[in-house]
Amino acid sequence: MSTPRSASFTAGPDASTPEFVAALQYYLTLRPRQLPSRYLYDDLGSALFEAICRLPWYGITRAESRLLDAHADDIFARLGLVSRIAELGSGSGDKLRRLLAAHDRRSSIEVHLIDISASALETSTAALASLDDVAVVAHRARYETGLAEALEERSRKGRTLVLFLGSNIGNYDPPGASALLRGIRSTLDAGDALLLGADLIKPERDLLLAYDDPLGVTAAFNRNLLVRTNRELDATFDLGAFAHRAVWNAAASRIEMHLVARSAQRVSVPRAGLEFTIAAGESIWTESSYKYTPDRLTAIISAAGFRVDQQWIDEGDQFALTLAAAA
Ligand code: AVJ
Secondary structure (H helix, E strand, O other): OOOOOOOOOOOOOOOOOHHHHHHHHHHOOOOOEEOOHHHHOOHHHHHHHHHHHOOOOOOHHHHHHHHHHHHHHHHHHHHOOEEEEEEEOOOOOHHHHHHHOOOOOOOOEEEEEEEOOHHHHHHHHHHHHOOOOEEEEEEEOOHHHHHHHHOOOOOOOOEEEEEEOOOHHHHOOHHHHHHHHHHHHHHOOOOOEEEEEEEEOOOHHHHHHHHOOOOOHHHHHHHHHHHHHHHHHOOOOOHHHEEEEEEEEOOOOEEEEEEEEOOOEEEEEHHHOEEEEEOOOOEEEEEEEEOEOHHHHHHHHHHOOEEEEEEEEEOOOOEEEEEEEEO
């Protein structure tokens, strides 16, 4: 018997919405100037990110997939009956598919995909729709809103598992990461679970190759933020005038991506009412990817109201998968 498969798309943030305009007005006038990394994922940005995941220098996706393949059985054995999974930043849906391969679907399971990218949601919904006894609901939204929607109904039987994979947590600064984990915990009942995938601190040369790859795909991913701003808000960023730069900030334990102006330039973003000059050498800070130690992960997860159950480490690529139960 197979459950009817459903997919419902909720209205989400579009680049041309007031939310994007307000974000540009705020972040582009900060010093240093910034652009929030969540806007990297328009259709082209999502495709470029999928390409990054296949680069030999970017080990996160492969390391996590290896861990999921190796331990999915153990994960479900530890959790017992899981009747609902919600994934924050589900992307292509490939990891969820790997995990579901180990779920014994004697009873049907409800899967909620939460992503800001419409094209990612289309891909992931299609990837999961072919599985029997899996009902898929897509939420085009930011994490907090999407999760609140997904877990609105208390699950009657079985646990809820929240997936926060791919080191997506790396985009949050430490207070933001802790707040998000507490927010996740508050949507759960005791006994529900969190599976968190996070990248670990590793040698600087490996980190720099992962975020400034020799093929230039990460540079394209970064510059696409200007491409979409030009397209959607009639901005005048001169793409060739910005260099991609990745730096390891050891003190803050994060990789930073920047777009550095090669020469002074005047930029206008008419639909956001912005006009400013960027000095030669000045940068727009577009992303932070925080890196962790296994102990630090255990500490922040525990502090958010979870009990860490198990941590699996990929030694080759230095990546950690942590399973925790809502305490
Ligand atoms: C999707 C946020 C985990 O930070 O590694 C990849 C995005 N940025 N290359 C990361 C990204 C540059 C990625 N996350």
